[in-house]
Amino acid sequence: MTFRTFSYLVFIGFFMTLPLWADVFHTRLFTRILIFALLALSLDLVVGYGGMVSFGHAAFFGTGAYMTGMMSLHGITDALVVWPAAAGAAMLIALPIGALSLRTRGAYFIMITLAFAQMAYYFASGLETFGGSDGMRLLARNTIAGKEILVRHDFFYYAAAGSLAAAFLLCRRLTRSRFGLILGGIRQNEKRMQSLGYATYPYQLTCFVISAALAGLAGALMANETLYISPSYLHWTQSGHALVMVILGGLGTLAGPVLGAIVLLLLEEILSAFTQHWMIVLGPLLILVVLYARGGLHGLWPQKKVSHATTP
Amino acid sequence: MDPVLLLTQVLNGLQFGVMLFLMAAGLTLIFGVMNLINLAHGSLYMMGAYLAATLQQKTGSFIAAIFLAIPLTVLLGMLVETLALRRLYNRDHLDQVLATYGLILFFNELVRMVWGPQAYFMALPQFLSHHIQIFSGLTYPVYRLVIIGVGLGVGAGLYGLIHHTRLGMLIRAGASNREMVNALGVNIRLLYTLVFGLGAALAGLAGMLAGPLMSVEVGMGEPILILAFVVIVIGGIGSIQGAFFAAVLVGVADTFGRVLLPPGLASMGIYILMAGVLCWRPEGLFPAQRT
Amino acid sequence: MKQKSLLGICFGGLLLVLVFSVNSAASGHAADKVKVGFIATLSGPGASLGTDILDGFKLGLRHCGDKLGGIPVELVTGDDQMRPEVGVQVASRMVERERVDFVTGIVFSNVMMAVARPILDQGLFLISANAGPSLLAGDQCHPNLFTISWQNDQTHEAMGKYLQDQGIKRVYLMAPDYQAGKDGLTGFKRYFEGEVVAEVYTRVNQPDYAAELAQLRAAKPDAVFVFYPGGMGINFVKQYAQAGLKDEIPLYTTAFTLDQSVLAAMGDAALGLVNASFWSPDLDNPVNQRFVADFRETYNRLPSLFAAQGYDAALLMDSAVRSAKGQIGDEDKLREGFRKADFQSVRGDFRFNNNHFPIQNFYIRQVIRNDEGILTNKILGVAFTDHMDAYHQQCPMKW
Known part of the structure; x- marks a missing residue:
């Protein structure tokens, strides 16, 4: 067994067994971390693999959360219906946003996705049935096939962990498929792919929409964890926070965003326990990571050989 | 809307636009020349306001405070550039985003520790606090007219600097072909530090001018930073002219949007404008020429 | 490479140890x-x-x-x-x-x-x-x-009552476009029976109000009532004074806009403004x-x-x-x-009260400079005595 396999086993073992030995607070803390890891993973699919820097993923995250709230208002509470619906709603929103945004590139793409997310934010703030800017409380967690098992925090942890694992495997499959290879080609040199006869636009749009679905699922999970939906899910700082996780962890890798989410949220939790002024420590730490850990924290993980190339 | 009110609102839009231009000019310059996305530009705006407010209380003079605070902001900007940002010019944009986001956290918390969590006071100097009558029925605050004047002056100055000086020539050359400038034996490091200092001066100046009108407080830079990004994207990244016209466009559009549209829609106004412009012209209104 | 990985693992381990050890371990209830x-x-x-x-x-x-x-x-x-x-x-x-x-x-x-x-x-x-x-x-x-x-509405109700008692006929209302802003103006209107010239909601954290102030001036109301807490309040009050409106149209607000923590940042722009509060330093x-x-x-x-x-x-x-x-x-x-x-x-x-919200007096205060030259609030009078909030009857609790 190599050192790398061993590390993976320890890592997975830790997360598999966590609710068995941790107290309720830590189970819930890590549930939240896993949900954000899912959001970061979805974002990395467009940013790291698709080369499209979306600064508006909070819109899809929020759509998933609001869809959960809306369905619960109408008495639909089964996760088997609600969660796919949340992902689907995010896809429906992402389709026009992506279709329009993909007319632009680079920094323009960053800003146009931000613009759409801001519109969604103000739209949600005006939804009086959902408590407007104050948001709305949900009555209970979703059921699974009519059974209220997610009420237990440890079961819900496994639901979140399972969703993340499924998304991880899906992304792995996707990025190694023909689709993923073409996407990588587009990221590295769009003109070349076009001259090779590939219609690049549909590939990028598909990637964008799939990513939005995962973000929507993360939103539905978040609404279940906090039992609360509010426009703050759609705020641009939420998009920024997710982007920080991705970059911190390492772009264009699957484990990177997961690591980034874990480390960033743990750092916030630990530092804020020591001082109110925790941001003055976190800020320079992020700068140090950029300056000295190229390729993000993923570079610190035991490697097989050379890591995937980040953006050129 | 009667003509006097209409004209007042046009002036208000122009004044808001000019403030945005001061922020956007530095941002687009740094982006265009060094290819750096600087999220900490808003922090320089905040630091400019805090430094000027403090110096105003120490010296008792608004003018002296401005003239002392500008070089201090420039020094601060150059210090940040030399210590951290210089190494990021050749890096991926997203690395720059993460590092400068770290700077935002740092500066916000630093200000809170040094100046306290409460907002800080910056007075409007007596000699600028009155109104003048532009024509019968239309009076306008002198200070806001001064801001318009300063903004237009800075715009003209930048235009002159970029098109008619050696430094400007290097800036233009650097924006279109970095390697070439380097190969010509120009000290590109120094050039970059100077350009960054210039950007810091503009951001700081915007903060100082905003100080007497607005609350000098922690986090004051971020809302204006987002607007400045909207402006440079609409204008075309790297283009000072584009930034100017886009800033005025955004200023006027936002002003009239707030007055005429229902509140929810008014909040979305400039984002709808930006999305519209980018769908129509994906590289902004005045795309900078690159080779 | 190996060194880097070791560093990473040590760092990760440290984080985990810390997160499970900070937040003073639950020692059961003593x-x-x-x-x-x-x-x-x-x-x-x-x-x-x-x-x-x-x-x-x-x-x-x-x-x-x-x-x-x-x-x-x-x-x-x-x-x-x-x-x-x-x-x-x-x-x-x-x-x-x-x-x-x-x-x-x-x-x-x-x-x-x-x-x-x-x-x-x-x-x-x-x-x-x-x-x-x-x-x-x-x-x-x-x-x-x-x-x-x-309760969120109460302080605004006090100002509504005060302006009603003052016999003010036409009032212009402004607040940020979020829930607390809407609640505030609803509270105000509950006790003010005169004409509401306009009810303007502005963007949250909006820095500049020049456009809204120009509209306000053109509407020529008898008085203005606003709810702008924190930094928004500082921006609004400073710009209201600088637009020369302070002497033209009286501005009324609540303690959230003219609280002690922001007065210093407003300076003379706040001097003389009247506001409502349940408390004042000179009580x-x-x-x-x-x-x-x-x-x-x-x-x-x-x-x-x-x-x-x-x-x-x-x-x-x-x-x-x-x-x-x-x-x-x-x-x-x-x-x-x-x-x-x-x-x-x-x-x-x-x-x-039955809903566990206070039954309390609300005062009308004015911003003054005290003997030491510090801006602070001084009580002018009482708007409500033993005021109950508008929602307590909807609360089923009885005791």
Whole structure:
């Protein structure tokens, strides 16, 4: 067994067994971390693999959360219906946003996705049935096939962990498929792919929409964890926070965003326990990571050989 | 809307636009020349306001405070550039985003520790606090007219600097072909530090001018930073002219949007404008020429 | 490569060890101390209110001898970062890890709505030191929730009543476009019967109001009433004065706009403005005078109304534990103690309504410069005596 396999086993073992030995607070803390890891993973699919820097993923995250709230208002509470619906709603929103945004590139793409997310934010703030800017409380967690098992925090942890694992495997499959290879080609040199006869636009749009679905699922999970939906899910700082996780962890890798989410949220939790002024420590730490850990924290993980190339 | 009110609102839009231009000019310059996305530009705006407010209380003079605070902001900007940002010019944009986001956290918390969590006071100097009558029925605050004047002056100055000086020539050359400038034996490091200092001066100046009108407080830079990004994207990244016209466009559009549209829609106004412009012209209104 | 990995693993291990060891390990519940969890926005922009409430609360604890009802107190703080979902996480830490007896703080209504149930459902007592959303005063009131501050609408109602009494006919209303803004103007209109010329909602955290002020001037109202808390208030009041409107159209507002913590940043622009509040630093009672003097000595500034709320929250807890004879495990006895509210508040006598929101006076204040040249508020008169909030009848609780 190599050192790398061993590390993976320890890592997975830790997360598999966590609710068995941790107290309720830590189970819930890590549930939240896993949900954000899912959001970061979805974002990395467009940013790291698709080369499209979306600064508006909070819109899809929020759509998933609001869809959960809306369905619960109408008495639909089964996760088997609600969660796919949340992902689907995010896809429906992402389709026009992506279709329009993909007319632009680079920094323009960053800003146009931000613009759409801001519109969604103000739209949600005006939804009086959902408590407007104050948001709305949900009555209970979703059921699974009519059974209220997610009420237990440890079961819900496994639901979140399972969703993340499924998304991880899906992304792995996707990025190694023909689709993923073409996407990588587009990221590295769009003109070349076009001259090779590939219609690049549909590939990028598909990637964008799939990513939005995962973000929507993360939103539905978040609404279940906090039992609360509010426009703050759609705020641009939420998009920024997710982007920080991705970059911190390492772009264009699957484990990177997961690591980034874990480390960033743990750092916030630990530092804020020591001082109110925790941001003055976190800020320079992020700068140090950029300056000295190229390729993000993923570079610190035991490697097989050379890591995937980040953006050129 | 009667003509006097209409004209007042046009002036208000122009004044808001000019403030945005001061922020956007530095941002687009740094982006265009060094290819750096600087999220900490808003922090320089905040630091400019805090430094000027403090110096105003120490010296008792608004003018002296401005003239002392500008070089201090420039020094601060150059210090940040030399210590951290210089190494990021050749890096991926997203690395720059993460590092400068770290700077935002740092500066916000630093200000809170040094100046306290409460907002800080910056007075409007007596000699600028009155109104003048532009024509019968239309009076306008002198200070806001001064801001318009300063903004237009800075715009003209930048235009002159970029098109008619050696430094400007290097800036233009650097924006279109970095390697070439380097190969010509120009000290590109120094050039970059100077350009960054210039950007810091503009951001700081915007903060100082905003100080007497607005609350000098922690986090004051971020809302204006987002607007400045909207402006440079609409204008075309790297283009000072584009930034100017886009800033005025955004200023006027936002002003009239707030007055005429229902509140929810008014909040979305400039984002709808930006999305519209980018769908129509994906590289902004005045795309900078690159080779 | 190997070195880097080792570094990474050490770093990861350190993080995990820390996250499972900080937040003072739950030592089970000890009867010889009472534990209070304080949740508020304590970092970044928007932290000013939270730190003020915390300072007031700490002073209150000190005046109780760092004990609540004679039992030594332990204070744990949590930062909600102004985000409801972070608030839920902090609440979970207070409830499940720290095992606190009381939770207090809570600055913003949206955080309050998110954390109230997770705390209350565990049988804990939640003492809101600021947020008082209408839902929690009405049909969602809760036997373990006590709000020491006010219901969101109340202060605005006081100003509505005052302008009505002053015989003002046409008033122009402005507030930020969010829930608290809408609640505020609703409260105002509940008591003001004259004509509302316009009801303008502006973008949250809008820096510049020149356009709105030009519209306002053109509408020529008799008076203006606004709700702009914190930084928005500073921007608005400064620009209102600079537009020359202050001498033209009188501006009325509430303590949230002209609170002690922002007056210094407004300067002369605030001088003479009239506002409504449940409290004022010059309220003439011994508790308040001691509070103001000691707060000033400790923190080197005059207290804000938020600090006063934090201070009262500490005194309320002290009285409740005392009245329950120190039996903090006994939920019913504690609730009795809280309901009695047997303490002298910074506003004099204090009592709760059936929905556990205060029944209190509201004063009309004016911003003045005191003898030392510091801007502060002075009471002009009383708008309401023993005022109850508009939602208490919707609350099914009776006691």
